[in-house]
Amino acid sequence: MFLAIKELKYTKGKFALIISVIVLISYLVYFLTSLAYGLASSYTNAVNKWGSDEVVITVDSNDSIMMSFMTNNDFESVEVDGTKARIGLFPAVINNPDAEANVDSRLNVYFFGIDNDSFLKPT
Secondary structure: OHHHHHHHHHOHHHHHHHHHHHHHHHHHHHHHHHHHHHHHHHHHHHHHHOOOOOOOOOHHHOOOOOOOOOOHHHHHHOOOOOOOOOEEEEEEEEOOOOOOOOOOOOEEEEEEEEOOOOOOOOO
């Protein structure tokens, strides 16, 4: 114990550097975790804000709303206690044809289709 205290007093710079590296690595881990959580929750915020109790998708969709396709007969056969609404998601890539570099003008977009009188309609 006495030797450790003596060592701390003798080489303050080395231990300060070690502590600062540990603090910076901890901050980096905290920052990356927050960033990953923010990106992950951004995809689910829209579904959470619907205020619906359930989302029904087809068995073949592999738990993905975009891959779920339900016919009108299947939609009408779903029994619910409240209201139900149809949604449609369609991924696309759009670009500006007048741009000099078409590759740089590309944007990834999702078209989100709902019925006009649906409870999913943003207010």
